[in-house]
Amino acid sequence: MALKSWIEWVRERAKQALDKPSPYGVDVNIRDYPIGLESIEELDLSRTSIVGIDIEKASREALYLQVDHAIFKYLSRIPGLEISRIEEFIDSNPDIARDYVWRLIDPGTDKYTAVAALRGSGGYFIRVKRKSKIDIPVQACLLLRSSSLQAPHNIVIVEEGAEVTVYTGCLIMPESAGLHIGITEFYVERGGKLRFIMVHAWNNVTHIRPRTAALIDEGGEYVSYYMNLSHVKTLQTYPRVKLMDNAKAYMASIILGLGEANIDIGSLIELNGYSSGEIISRVLARDTSTIYTRALIRGSTGKGHIECSGLMLDERSKIVMLPQLEAKGINAQLTHEASIGKLSEDEINYLVSKGFTREEAEGILIRGFMNVDLTILPEKVRKYVAQILDLMSKKAL
Amino acid sequence: MGILEVNGVSISVDGRRVVSSVYLSVGFGDILYILGPNGSGKTSLLRGIIGFPGYDVVSGSIVFDGEDVTSKPIEYRVSRGLAIAHQFTPKLSNIDTLSLLEYVCRRFKCDNLSESIDLLNIRYLLNRSFGKGFSGGELKRVELATILLQRPKLALIDEPDSGVDIDSIMLVAEGIRRLLELSPYKSIIIVTHSGLIAKFIEPTRVCIMVEGTIRYCGSGSLLGEVLKYGFKVLDRVG
Numbered sequence: 001m002a003l004k005s006w007i008e009w010v011r012e013r014a015k016q017a018l019d020k021p022s023p024y025g026v027d028v029n030i031r032d033y034p035i036g037l038e039s040i041e042e043l044d045l046s047r048t049s050i051v052g053i054d055i056e057k058a059s060r061e062a063l064y065l066q067v068d069h070a071i072f073k074y075l076s077r078i079p080g081l082e083i084s085r086i087e088e089f090i091d092s093n094p095d096i097a098r099d100y101v102w103r104l105i106d107p108g109t110d111k112y113t114a115v116a117a118l119r120g121s122g123g124y125f126i127r128v129k130r131k132s133k134i135d136i137p138v139q140a141c142l143l144l145r146s147s148s149l150q151a152p153h154n155i156v157i158v159e160e161g162a163e164v165t166v167y168t169g170c171l172i173m174p175e176s177a178g179l180h181i182g183i184t185e186f187y188v189e190r191g192g193k194l195r196f197i198m199v200h201a202w203n204n205v206t207h208i209r210p211r212t213a214a215l216i217d218e219g220g221e222y223v224s225y226y227m228n229l230s231h232v233k234t235l236q237t238y239p240r241v242k243l244m245d246n247a248k249a250y251m252a253s254i255i256l257g258l259g260e261a262n263i264d265i266g267s268l269i270e271l272n273g274y275s276s277g278e279i280i281s282r283v284l285a286r287d288t289s290t291i292y293t294r295a296l297i298r299g300s301t302g303k304g305h306i307e308c309s310g311l312m313l314d315e316r317s318k319i320v321m322l323p324q325l326e327a328k329g330i331n332a333q334l335t336h337e338a339s340i341g342k343l344s345e346d347e348i349n350y351l352v353s354k355g356f357t358r359e360e361a362e363g364i365l366i367r368g369f370m371n372v373d374l375t376i377l378p379e380k381v382r383k384y385v386a387q388i389l390d391l392m393s394k395k396a397l
Numbered sequence: 398m399g400i401l402e403v404n405g406v407s408i409s410v411d412g413r414r415v416v417s418s419v420y421l422s423v424g425f426g427d428i429l430y431i432l433g434p435n436g437s438g439k440t441s442l443l444r445g446i447i448g449f450p451g452y453d454v455v456s457g458s459i460v461f462d463g464e465d466v467t468s469k470p471i472e473y474r475v476s477r478g479l480a481i482a483h484q485f486t487p488k489l490s491n492i493d494t495l496s497l498l499e500y501v502c503r504r505f506k507c508d509n510l511s512e513s514i515d516l517l518n519i520r521y522l523l524n525r526s527f528g529k530g531f532s533g534g535e536l537k538r539v540e541l542a543t544i545l546l547q548r549p550k551l552a553l554i555d556e557p558d559s560g561v562d563i564d565s566i567m568l569v570a571e572g573i574r575r576l577l578e579l580s581p582y583k584s585i586i587i588v589t590h591s592g593l594i595a596k597f598i599e600p601t602r603v604c605i606m607v608e609g610t611i612r613y614c615g616s617g618s619l620l621g622e623v624l625k626y627g628f629k630v631l632d633r634v635g
Contacts, residue, residue: 344487344490345450346487347487347489347490349449349450349451350483350486350487350489351489352450352471352472353447353449353471353475353481353483354475354501354504354543354544354547355472355475355476355480355501355504355505355547356472356500356504357472360504364492364497364500365489365490365492367492368489368490368491368492368496369490369491370491371491371492371493
């Protein structure tokens with residue numbers, strides 16, 4: 001099917017799903033949000049540092065910046081690494097694009113994929129050439145400035161034997177009320193490695209609906225860290241990863257629920273051959289927030305493990321954990337562990353006896369609770385993620 | 398007046414009296430051992446002195462370094478130079494040993510982190526989750542490291558020799574000697590029910606605690622009699 005026909009099919013499929021709610025999360029009226037196309041002359045990008053993005057540094061290396069649906073800046077000064085806006089990729093490579101655009105995510109999945117297919121704009125296209133090992137993290141920043149819809153479509157292709165780390169920070173200006181739907185499709189070819197870090201900082205009137213899927217070919221590796229570090233009105237996402245033979249995935253989510261946030265986070269790993277996957281969730285609920293954590297690993301072979309931990313920080317908050325294992329053959333080895341609790345008084349008192357105030361002691365324990373394995377990440381990125389977790393633990397207090 | 402004066406202190410835990418009318422005084426150069434059978438209130442006394450949450454001083458007063466700290470919170474007492482090494486420490490979920498030591502070090506602006514780690518031979522434990530799967534000796538050594546970083550004026554050491562192998566006891570004794578060097582008053586309180594640590598750290602004074610109260614205090618030589626006759630020694634000296 002030629003690209004044009006494929007795009008027409010995508011649009012038709014999307015139109016049929018415009019009123020179809022997601023099976024999970026709070027239903028949002030997508031028609032309330034205009035497209036943010038205003039040209040902004042003066043733009044303060046200093047806030048992007050909240051999510052760990054360093055625009056100045058990235059401008060010298062590798063960057064994708066998008067503000068609403070209006071401003072785009074992208075560049076790569078790194079050999080073997082290509083970065084462009086998705087429309088540019090599609091226009092200049094129609095024969096290749098048809099094999100990657102909307103191939104992992106069905107535009108008719110729900111009203112959010114539908115509106116992204118019909119009204120979305122921008123998003124990054126990142127391609128790492130065969131066997132290129134990129135040790136500098138690619139920084140991508142999606143900023144929602146006006147009260148509007150932002151629906152970028154991102155595609156990352158890691159070619160055979162290549163490696164890259166993509167660090168994405170998404171945030172909103174404090175005065176805006178928006179709907180962010182990021183469509184992201186990852187393709188990791190044979191023996192490739194993709195490390196994907198996504199940090200979100202929204203506000204208490206914003207709705208977030210990322211839709212993510214990854215296909216990891218034989219011997220490939222996919223590592224993802226997702227951190228939500230501030231207020232959000234509602235957030236629902238359920239990334240899906242398909243692992244081929246000998247591929248590996250590690251998916252960690254560290255989620256902080258504040259205020260009245262309603263958060264529904266899932267992760268799915270589909271095992272094939274001798275692949276292995278791990279899903280790690282750390283969720284912290286404060287105030288009257290509600291957090292649903294879903295995790296599913298399924299396969300007929302391979303190894304999978306789910307570890308979900310919840311920390312209740314308020315009498316009024318709520319955490320629901322739904323780890324799920326699905327063996328479709330006798331050679332699948334699947335395990336899970338899940339726990340929800342509060343900070344231990346014994347541990348707080350112990351730290352207080354070492355001279356910390358109660359608040360400091362709680363901060364130390366919360367920071368500890370958020371610890372996930374960061375050793376998989378390159379040194380440069382590990383530092384960013386550790387700083388984000390430090391910031392999250394302070395916000396949790 | 399001594400560095401620490403415990404004047405007729407009674408302590409309750411969950412409304413139950415666990416320490417009754419204890420009088421103690423610690424002066425310059427005192428290495429005070431508090432001995433007593435299990436359950437005699439030794440740990441409760443130390444926790445009451447430092448103001449550990451849940452250990453309520455219901456009567457009497459605690460004067461430390463010339464200041465009545467009876468109604469002061471634990472963090473204040475620690476900031477004034479008291480420190481406690483616990484007999485049992487909780488496992489701190491997901492916090493590695495190095496992170497804990499660094500937190501304490503930053504809190505007290507310490508400059509002896511590396512020295513303390515080496516002194517107590519705990520470098521190999523630094524990347525392990527604090528307390529998880531540690532042997533008795535490893536727990537004591539890491540715990541002692543946390544208070545070395547505090548450089549306290551007066552350390553309260555709870556059962557440094559229980560459940561500890563001989564190699565660890567020797568290292569723990571090294572740590573206690575270092576604490577004595579760091580203390581401006583060269584004083585320390587050690588609680589023990591076995592007295593094993595005394596082979597390495599000689600007491601200057603010994604008090605025997607039974608059923609929640611100090612029954613008798615004497616010179617360092619009392620320890621030898623306790624080790625010889627057990628706590629029945631009270632029948633001889635009393």
